[in-house]
Amino acid sequence: xxxxxxxxxxxxxxxWYAYWLKHNFFHSEPDEREPYTIVIPPPNVTGVLHMxxxxxxxxxxxxxxxxxxxxxxxxxxxxxxxxxxxxEARVVAMLKEKGIEKSSLSRxxxxxxxxxxxxxxxxxILEQLKKLGASCDWARTRFTMEPxxxxxxxxxxxxxxxxxxxxxxxxxxxWDPQGKTALSDDEVIYKETPAKLYHIRYQIEGTTDEWIxxxxxxxxxxxxxxxxxxxPDDARYQHLHGRRALIPLINRPIPIITDGYVEREFGxxxxxxxxxxxxxxxxxxxxxxxxxxxxxxxxxxxxEKAEIYVGQxxxxxxxxxxxxxxxxxxxxxTEDYKSNVGHSERTNAVIEPKISxxxxxxxxxxxxxxxxxxxxxxxxxxxxxxKNMYRSxxxxxxxxxxxxxxxxxxxxxxxYISGSREFVVAETAEEALQLARQKTGNNQLQLADLQQDxxxxxxxxxxxxxPISVFNGILxxxxxxxxxxxxxxDLVTAPEIxxxxxxxxxxxxxxxxxxxxxxxxxxxxxxxxxxxRKMSKSLGNSPDPLELMVKYGADGxxxxxxxxxxxxxxxxxxxxxxxxxxxxxxxxxxxxRLIKGWEVDxxxxxxxxxxxxxxxxxxxxxxxxxxxxxxxxxxISDALQTVYKxxxxxxxxWYLEMIKPPFGEAIDGATYEATLGFMEDLxxxxxxxxxxxxxxxxxxxKERQEGESLCVSAWPKADQFxxxxxxxxxxxxxxxxxxxxxxxxxxxxxxDALQLIIRTxxxxxxxxxxxxxxxxANLSDLQFGDKPEGAISMVIGPDELSIPLxxxxxxxxxKESLLKELEYTRGFLDSVEKKLGNERFVxxxxxxxxxxxxxxxxxxxxRIKALEESLSALSA
RNA sequence: GGGAGCAUAGCUCAGCUGGUUCAGAGCACCUGCCUUACAAGCAGGGGGUCACAGGUUCGAAUCCUGUUGCUCCCA
Numbered sequence: 001x002x003x004x005x006x007x008x009x010x011x012x013x014x015x016w017y018a019y020w021l022k023h024n025f026f027h028s029e030p031d032e033r034e035p036y037t038i039v040i041p042p043p044n045v046t047g048v049l050h051m052x053x054x055x056x057x058x059x060x061x062x063x064x065x066x067x068x069x070x071x072x073x074x075x076x077x078x079x080x081x082x083x084x085x086x087x088e089a090r091v092v093a094m095l096k097e098k099g100i101e102k103s104s105l106s107r108x109x110x111x112x113x114x115x116x117x118x119x120x121x122x123x124x125i126l127e128q129l130k131k132l133g134a135s136c137d138w139a140r141t142r143f144t145m146e147p148x149x150x151x152x153x154x155x156x157x158x159x160x161x162x163x164x165x166x167x168x169x170x171x172x173x174x175w176d177p178q179g180k181t182a183l184s185d186d187e188v189i190y191k192e193t194p195a196k197l198y199h200i201r202y203q204i205e206g207t208t209d210e211w212i213x214x215x216x217x218x219x220x221x222x223x224x225x226x227x228x229x230x231x232p233d234d235a236r237y238q239h240l241h242g243r244r245a246l247i248p249l250i251n252r253p254i255p256i257i258t259d260g261y262v263e264r265e266f267g268x269x270x271x272x273x274x275x276x277x278x279x280x281x282x283x284x285x286x287x288x289x290x291x292x293x294x295x296x297x298x299x300x301x302x303x304e305k306a307e308i309y310v311g312q313x314x315x316x317x318x319x320x321x322x323x324x325x326x327x328x329x330x331x332x333x334t335e336d337y338k339s340n341v342g343h344s345e346r347t348n349a350v351i352e353p354k355i356s357x358x359x360x361x362x363x364x365x366x367x368x369x370x371x372x373x374x375x376x377x378x379x380x381x382x383x384x385x386x387k388n389m390y391r392s393x394x395x396x397x398x399x400x401x402x403x404x405x406x407x408x409x410x411x412x413x414x415x416y417i418s419g420s421r422e423f424v425v426a427e428t429a430e431e432a433l434q435l436a437r438q439k440t441g442n443n444q445l446q447l448a449d450l451q452q453d454x455x456x457x458x459x460x461x462x463x464x465x466x467p468i469s470v471f472n473g474i475l476x477x478x479x480x481x482x483x484x485x486x487x488x489x490d491l492v493t494a495p496e497i498x499x500x501x502x503x504x505x506x507x508x509x510x511x512x513x514x515x516x517x518x519x520x521x522x523x524x525x526x527x528x529x530x531x532x533r534k535m536s537k538s539l540g541n542s543p544d545p546l547e548l549m550v551k552y553g554a555d556g557x558x559x560x561x562x563x564x565x566x567x568x569x570x571x572x573x574x575x576x577x578x579x580x581x582x583x584x585x586x587x588x589x590x591x592x593r594l595i596k597g598w599e600v601d602x603x604x605x606x607x608x609x610x611x612x613x614x615x616x617x618x619x620x621x622x623x624x625x626x627x628x629x630x631x632x633x634x635x636i637s638d639a640l641q642t643v644y645k646x647x648x649x650x651x652x653x654w655y656l657e658m659i660k661p662p663f664g665e666a667i668d669g670a671t672y673e674a675t676l677g678f679m680e681d682l683x684x685x686x687x688x689x690x691x692x693x694x695x696x697x698x699x700x701x702k703e704r705q706e707g708e709s710l711c712v713s714a715w716p717k718a719d720q721f722x723x724x725x726x727x728x729x730x731x732x733x734x735x736x737x738x739x740x741x742x743x744x745x746x747x748x749x750x751x752d753a754l755q756l757i758i759r760t761x762x763x764x765x766x767x768x769x770x771x772x773x774x775x776x777a778n779l780s781d782l783q784f785g786d787k788p789e790g791a792i793s794m795v796i797g798p799d800e801l802s803i804p805l806x807x808x809x810x811x812x813x814x815k816e817s818l819l820k821e822l823e824y825t826r827g828f829l830d831s832v833e834k835k836l837g838n839e840r841f842v843x844x845x846x847x848x849x850x851x852x853x854x855x856x857x858x859x860x861x862x863r864i865k866a867l868e869e870s871l872s873a874l875s876a
Numbered sequence: 877g878g879g880a881g882c883a884u885a886g887c888u889c890a891g892c893u894g895g896u897u898c899a900g901a902g903c904a905c906c907u908g909c910c911u912u913a914c915a916a917g918c919a920g921g922g923g924g925u926c927a928c929a930g931g932u933u934c935g936a937a938u939c940c941u942g943u944u945g946c947u948c949c950c951a
Binding site for chain 1: 888903919933951
């Protein structure tokens with residue numbers, strides 16, 4: 001069989017993914033095994049795969065695949081999120097292109113269009129995840145708006161309402177006048193925008209020439225003012241306390257109040273208070289019991305409460321009123337000013353802080369177990385530094401505004417009774433009717449007399465149930481799936497949504513299951529470009545993951561992502577990382593080529609390789625232990641590094657070179673079998689990181705049956721290892737490296753065989769490694785003894801290596817380097833002796849630390865002795 | 877304004893409970909090699925006062941305090 005010298009991922013990836021699916025390896029059903037469950041952070045149906053998903057899902061796949069190989073019943077539940085605002089905006093835009101206005105459609109018609117759109121585009125991202133190799137249980141794919149999922153959301157709403165946690169209230173919300181909906185804080189993007197600060201004077205009531213001047217960037221809102229506020233200690237305004245000022249143009253009188261909140265240095269030190277149109281003013285208004293005067297319509301035009309400019313847009317009015325104020329000499333001056341203006345993430349309209357009637361969830365009590373169980377590590381955050389952030393949020397949490405003025409989502413199950421201000425909350429219209437009849441005592445009420453609230457619930461209000469609802473745990477709280485899979489094990493997500501999503505899932509978990517939703521939360525970083533900028537469509541600095549996978553292979557990109565992604569830290573993505581991943585794949589591929597290319601001669605004896613085999617077996621055990629520790633601490637990047645070095649350095653660079661037969665010669669059967677076993681174990685520990693290439697190699701390493709797969713093979717068991725053997729090996733390797741270095745520095749070819757003479761008190765070590773050292777250092781002979789005439793020497797630990805060299809030996813240079821070493825080692829010994837001579841050290845330090853120092857001392861002394869002997873031989 | 881985090885090689889980062897397995901990895905760089913698995917490679921090498929200043933300690937990259945610079949969260 002001829003195998004390509006370059007690994008070609010395209011040849012194998014689709015083949016093995018199809019094979020895995022065909023044999024249902026990723027599907028999970030409850031059984032007697034220990035479950036391992038991950039629910040995917042459901043991507044938006046509007047989304048396409050980006051680098052953040054790549055990182056996030058690679059990590060989930062690594063964890064899932066490892067658990068599956070460990071014999072756990074692994075279940076990774078995939079799905080998508082309906083994303084109310086984003087999707088509705090997308091559908092509205094799509095309709096607009098077709099010439100259809102949303103306002104011309106009924107709710108049902110619109111939802112039909114939206115569902116069609118979702119069916120067409122909503123699954124794209126999941127298909128893309130398959131290219132990445134994601135081992136999700138596709139039979140369990142969920143969508144947050146499918147009937148069973150929505151039913152759970154509605155049930156929870158009704159339940160929380162009945163418990164008294166949900167209420168309707170007036171609040172200041174971020175209003176998008178274009179989308180005509182309230183937005184949550186995270187859907188608002190603040191941009192620094194050049195603006196003007198208008199200084200406007202208000203006449204004091206009952207005077208002819210007394211004024212107070214305020215400064216504002218929004219002169220149109222003076223029409224909604226209900227007070228002017230000054231600092232109580234501000235000397236400039238002492239005489240005005242308790243007086244009233246007249247709003248220019250409309251002459252409505254408003255009180256002048258005092259509050260320490262006002263910054264005296266800002267503007268004129270006098271603050272106009274517009275409770276309906278500024279969040280801070282709103283708070284101030286509550287405190288001082290001010291009237292809330294809303295002068296804006298939902299679309300951003302002024303209403304009749306403004307008295308003037310009614311029906312005109314807020315920005316048009318800003319210009320006009322500034323002009324009028326100037327003409328009528330109310331405008332004192334204007335100055336340039338930079339202000340942070342909120343824009344809608346979806347429509348880019350300038351956000352209007354607006355008083356509105358919304359639905360809220362009270363957060364004060366439901367958050368208690370969610371806070372407590374993160375602080376006591378029942379739910380562990382990785383890295384733990386996020387606990388602080390989590391706590392500060394949970395301790396200062398505000399009630400959650402859960403209503404959105406949209407159609408795409410779960411419609412709020414509140415029904416208003418015609419002809420009254422009453423409403424009822426129920427899971428169905430029929431139940432609502434019953435309730436309404438009871439409530440009103442009017443048995444004549446019909447369905448037609450009820451009007452369901454037109455708004456839908458915040459998308460997070462459905463996704464906070466995700467770890468429960470994917471197993472239908474709200475509707476059937478005792479079903480076998482939810483009992484088996486819940487609580488889930490690990491959640492992998494971005495710190496950006498720690499509050500919006502993770503915290504709320506924990507709340508819902510305790511509220512509805514009385515238990516944490518997951519044990520571990522692994523927080524990934526944000527994927528940034530080389531310059532540290534967040535990857536975004538508008539910057540165009542994000543590579544297309546699919547193209548990247550075509551170029552470097554899915555395995556290459558997966559490992560590339562993980563090379564530089566410690567938990568919780570941002571990842572500065574460079575295509576070089578994928579290249580490195582691809583190169584690693586190629587390296588492994590070539591190791592496979594080498595092994596497969598060998599002729600095996602089972603009559604041949606292979607004792608010479610025994611030490612190499614013993615060494616690698618122990619080295620593997622050591623690395624496996626390290627690997628397990630890395631996984632246990634969620635240090636995924638380090639875990640990859642461990643197997644990377646094991647495969648490349650230890651297996652390829654050392655082990656294979658040790659046992660490789662000379663060209664044209666066969667390998668003995670015992671060494672071959674051992675090597676196949678090592679390769680197979682390597683494929684196992686590499687598989688979670690690079691599933692495709694490892695499966696391809698594993699399938700071809702030995703005869704396999706249809707239905708067998710690496711992805712369900714048993715993970716290697718961690719064995720004890722012989723540490724002494726491993727340290728002996730490092731001595732042998734050091735000898736090899738020294739000889740190679742000598743050749744290199746003297747410009748000699750590796751083909752020139754050299755003679756090596758070792759002066760040592762531990763000859764057995766060198767005898768054990770004789771064959772390996774001879775082969776790797778290309779020695780013609782290895783003997784024990786003193787340095788002969790005309791040889792160059794080096795000192796390794798307490799041992800002296802000599803290599804006879806024909807021709808020039810620069811005795812002076814050699815002496816200099818030996819002296820330098822001697823000096824360093826003496827200095828080192830000195831510091832060690834100082835430590836040991838210090839009574840306080842010997843008494844206070846741990847015994848093993850003191851013991852280590854004693855060993856250092858002995859080593860240093862031996863080394864000094866060897867160096868001195870070399871030097872004296874040199875001068876002799 | 878309040879809170880948190882970070883600062884280690886040219887770059888990205890490890891360094892878990894203070895002690896040569898403590899100054900490390902990968903990439904980049906330099907030198908020499910197309911050596912019959914791999915140039916997507918091999919062998920070898922250089923490079924850091926661990927931000928700055930104090931302190932605790934027998935001993936500090938590691939613990940404490942302050943300074944400077946950057947980042948994030950909340951307002």
